[in-house]
Amino acid sequence: xxxxxxTPSEVAFNAVSVNYGPRRALDNVSATIAAGEIVAIxxxxxxxxxxxxxxxxxxxxxxxxxxxxxxxxxxxMRARDRARKIGVLRQHTGPLxxxxxxxxxxxxxxxxxxxxxxxxxxxxxxxxxxxxxxxALSGGQLQRALLARALRHDPTLLVLDEPTNHLDVQxxxxxxxxxxxxxxxxxxxxxxxxxxxxYTDDMLLLAEGQLxxxxxxxxxxxxxxxxxxxxxxxxxxxxxGGQTHLLLRSARARAAGE
Amino acid sequence: xxxxxxxxxxxIRRTGALRAIPLTAILIGLLFLLLTVMVxxxxxxxxxxxxxxxxxxxxxxxxxxxxxxxxxFIVWELRMPRVLQAAVVGAALAVAGACAQVLVRNPIxxxxxxxxSSGAGVAAVLVITSVGVATFGVLLLPVASFVxxxxxxxxxxxxxxxxWGMSAGRLVLSGVAIGQLLGGVMSFLxxxxxxxxxxxxxxxxxxxxxxxxxxxxxLVIGPVIIVAIVLVAMSSGRLDLLGLGDAQAAASGVHPxxxxxxxxxxxxxxxxxxxxxxxxxxxxxxxxxHIARLLVGGMHKRVIPVSALLGAILLSSADLxxxxxLAPSELPVGIFTAAIGVPIFILLMRKNRAMALS
Numbered sequence: 334x335x336x337x338x339x340t341p342s343e344v345a346f347n348a349v350s351v352n353y354g355p356r357r358a359l360d361n362v363s364a365t366i367a368a369g370e371i372v373a374i375x376x377x378x379x380x381x382x383x384x385x386x387x388x389x390x391x392x393x394x395x396x397x398x399x400x401x402x403x404x405x406x407x408x409x410m411r412a413r414d415r416a417r418k419i420g421v422l423r424q425h426t427g428p429l430x431x432x433x434x435x436x437x438x439x440x441x442x443x444x445x446x447x448x449x450x451x452x453x454x455x456x457x458x459x460x461x462x463x464x465x466x467x468x469a470l471s472g473g474q475l476q477r478a479l480l481a482r483a484l485r486h487d488p489t490l491l492v493l494d495e496p497t498n499h500l501d502v503q504x505x506x507x508x509x510x511x512x513x514x515x516x517x518x519x520x521x522x523x524x525x526x527x528x529x530x531x532y533t534d535d536m537l538l539l540a541e542g543q544l545x546x547x548x549x550x551x552x553x554x555x556x557x558x559x560x561x562x563x564x565x566x567x568x569x570x571x572x573x574g575g576q577t578h579l580l581l582r583s584a585r586a587r588a589a590g591e
Numbered sequence: 592x593x594x595x596x597x598x599x600x601x602x603i604r605r606t607g608a609l610r611a612i613p614l615t616a617i618l619i620g621l622l623f624l625l626l627t628v629m630v631x632x633x634x635x636x637x638x639x640x641x642x643x644x645x646x647x648x649x650x651x652x653x654x655x656x657x658x659x660x661x662x663x664f665i666v667w668e669l670r671m672p673r674v675l676q677a678a679v680v681g682a683a684l685a686v687a688g689a690c691a692q693v694l695v696r697n698p699i700x701x702x703x704x705x706x707x708s709s710g711a712g713v714a715a716v717l718v719i720t721s722v723g724v725a726t727f728g729v730l731l732l733p734v735a736s737f738v739x740x741x742x743x744x745x746x747x748x749x750x751x752x753x754x755w756g757m758s759a760g761r762l763v764l765s766g767v768a769i770g771q772l773l774g775g776v777m778s779f780l781x782x783x784x785x786x787x788x789x790x791x792x793x794x795x796x797x798x799x800x801x802x803x804x805x806x807x808x809x810l811v812i813g814p815v816i817i818v819a820i821v822l823v824a825m826s827s828g829r830l831d832l833l834g835l836g837d838a839q840a841a842a843s844g845v846h847p848x849x850x851x852x853x854x855x856x857x858x859x860x861x862x863x864x865x866x867x868x869x870x871x872x873x874x875x876x877x878x879x880x881h882i883a884r885l886l887v888g889g890m891h892k893r894v895i896p897v898s899a900l901l902g903a904i905l906l907s908s909a910d911l912x913x914x915x916x917l918a919p920s921e922l923p924v925g926i927f928t929a930a931i932g933v934p935i936f937i938l939l940m941r942k943n944r945a946m947a948l949s
Contacts (some may be wrong), residue, residue, distance in 0.1 A: 376797075390838065390841060390842045391844070391846075392837055392838045392840075392841030392842065393840060412841075412845070412846060413844040414844075415844065416842060416843050416844030417844075419842075420842075421838075421839075421842035421844070423839075425835075425836065427836050427837060428696065428697075428698065430831065430834045430889040431607075431834060431862040431888055431889030432888060433888070433891045433892055434829075436888070436889075437835075440828070440831040440832065440835070440890065441831065441843040441844075441845070442827055442829065442830055442832075442843070442844065443843075443844070444844060462916050482839075483842075489902035510858045512867070530692055552795040587944050
């Protein structure tokens with residue numbers, strides 16, 4: 334696993350708000366992300382996770398406030414420069430093109446050498462499938478091919494929307510460990526709170542478009558906050574090895590006395 | 592991360608049947624095939640002319656030393672414009688179809704889902720019913736059709752564009768809706784005119800025909816179409832990204848809304864030019880891009896030039912068939928674009944294993 338030679342990016346959201354018609358998707362969110370941190374963005378469906386991440390990807394709704402990367406305002410950054418600096422993995426929707434894995438990683442206006450593509454594919458463990466058509470990939474393999482696309486220019490910031498979707502247990506852990514090895518700043522929307530606790534340094538908890546808490550995952554995911562935001566009963570357990578886990582159960586299960 | 596390899600039965604090394612062959616070799620092969628069809632096509636008709644004589648007349652003309660005579664007249668003045676028009680219109684429809692399929696991210700799209708052909712149709716009906724083709728309509732019809740297509744293109748583009756640019760969903764719906772509306776207008780105008788001669792002319796136009804080909808029209812639409820195809824080929828990176836979705840395009844530094852406007856403008860120009868001189872020839876724009884993808888895979892730097900040549904070959908062959916099958920009477924060329932294209936498409940589709948999986 335090679336690490337990036339450039340310094341990881343710093344990200345700052347300053348009083349960011351987004352309105353979808355009458356609905357407030359993001360409500361005055363301010364947060365600073367330190368260089369090199371892996372940051373989990375958690376919260377229930379529709380809380381604004383994807384909207385917040387989209388502001389860094391060039392494909393986003395109108396917003397007020399400012400978003401800066403390494404002190405530079407994202408809205409005045411040249412699209413090509415932004416695309417090199419920020420690697421993006423979002424959910425794929427719609428039909429897949431009739432291309433191979435190598436072509437999927439390489440396609441776009443900037444040309445990529447075969448060496449760069451192969452190195453990137455090796456990073457996500459897809460080198461053996463380089464010449465397969467993307468239509469033949471499983472959901473998890475496709476997800477890793479799209480991750481390779483996000484990594485192809487050695488970005489200093491990675492923006493990942495539910496990257497562990499479609500991945501089996503082994504590849505979930507492998508993905509999070511790969512993110513640790515990359516030594517870049519990672520902003521990552523996650524549903525799996527336990528995975529977030531285990532692999533991230535910093536956490537943003539969103540609910541109804543508002544930033545409810547920001548800090549170390551252990552400090553953010555308190556029993557009362559998890560109950561309030563997710564309506565789920567939780568218990569933090571530390572194993573003999575010193576690893577913290579979050580045990581979850583639904584309100585109905587609790588009522589049933591499980 | 593380590594990967595598990597795919598089980599043997601789903602292992603596919605490449606998606607396009609000709610992917611291992613260099614693009615230049617494929618293009619040279621297709622160009623040779625096109626020229627062969629064109630030479631045969633020029634030789635076929637009421638007076639049959641051997642390929643050698645056809646080449647002689649054409650090389651004499653190209654060298655600037657024409658041997659004037661009846662042979663020269665038949666080859667150069669009567670048949671060449673038609674054969675060349677078949678080639679450029681076929682190329683235009685095929686490339687416009689490839690663009691349309693990317694623009695609306697839908698494999699069943701063709702240039703006509705953008706609604707332009709209906710606009711051209713309304714203009715054509717207005718000319719045919721009010722002026723009549725017989726008088727000065729020979730030139731008026733293509734000019735009016737192009738203006739109708741262009742005006743419709745602007746209306747569709749305006750409907751489909753917000754301040755974020757043009758969206759795929761809005762584009763297909765406004766194209767189809769405005770196309771349907773104009774189709775209704777066209778029928779109304781036709782029925783109100785009560786002119787059965789005009790109705791027949793309009794039917795002929797709707798089915799598409801290359802019979803009206805002439806040098807002065809060809810010298811206008813030919814360069815327009817060729818420049819547009821070159822510009823589309825130069826935008827193949829954008830087309831690849833638009834095909835992958837707006838989010839991916841934006842993340843890769845390409846503005847999806849603005850790129851779509853550019854591709855739409857080029858596709859409209861090609862469709863408008865093609866429809867203006869040949870009416871609405873069906874099927875080329877739908878099927879040729881798929882045949883191209885099955886042959887060389889989905890990367891547009893290969894799909895676009897291969898589609899252009901395949902479209903030219905398909906329409907040239909279809910026109911040859913339309914003129915010869917029931918000679919001396921001529922059949923609508925649209926019958927043969929489907930009759931030749933569908934078997935090839937089905938054969939390639941059945942052979943393609945990636946398509947069986949998707």
